[in-house]
Amino acid sequence: MKFIKKGYYYFFYKIYRSIEYTSKSFGGETLISSKAGLVMLALEVWILISLGAYYAVYTKTFTELTITMPITYIPVILLFAFNYFTLDYKGKWKKYNTEFANYSKKKNRIGGWIVFGIILLIISNLIYAFYLMGEVDWSLYR
Numbered sequence: 001m002k003f004i005k006k007g008y009y010y011f012f013y014k015i016y017r018s019i020e021y022t023s024k025s026f027g028g029e030t031l032i033s034s035k036a037g038l039v040m041l042a043l044e045v046w047i048l049i050s051l052g053a054y055y056a057v058y059t060k061t062f063t064e065l066t067i068t069m070p071i072t073y074i075p076v077i078l079l080f081a082f083n084y085f086t087l088d089y090k091g092k093w094k095k096y097n098t099e100f101a102n103y104s105k106k107k108n109r110i111g112g113w114i115v116f117g118i119i120l121l122i123i124s125n126l127i128y129a130f131y132l133m134g135e136v137d138w139s140l141y142r
Contacts, residue, residue: 009092010100010111010115011040011118012037012040012087012096013096014112019035019036033087033088033093037083037084037087037088044079045076046122047125048075050126053126053129054129054132057129
């Protein structure tokens with residue numbers, strides 16, 4: 001369990017550092033942790049959307065979702081609360097960021113590639129889930 005927790009914080013750390021780097025390049029350093037948290041939330045929501053798409057494709061159940069339906073906003077609220085209490089509440093991420101900053105350059109480079117690979121996997125998984133949904137003839141299942 002501790003490995004998963006540390007991996008989650010490292011994932012946030014690498015996103016935070018990349019946003020910090022680009023923010024310095026463009027002259028703005030405000031709200032970097034909030035931006036990194038928003039990226040984490042977006043990636044988590046994309047995972048949920050992918051799972052929902054796979055469920056719809058494999059069970060052949062068509063569900064029209066709107067923003068007012070609880071199934072669309074409750075998971076996002078829960079993810080936001082999870083991110084808040086694991087990262088932002090009492091600045092827990094800062095302790096881990098200093099620990100990860102002290103890793104060797106080689107270890108941080110390898111970790112960065114792993115995080116980049118996971119992000120690419122999440123994005124390609126979402127695209128593939130949408131592709132599968134497009135292949136189903138939904139008029140047969142309405």
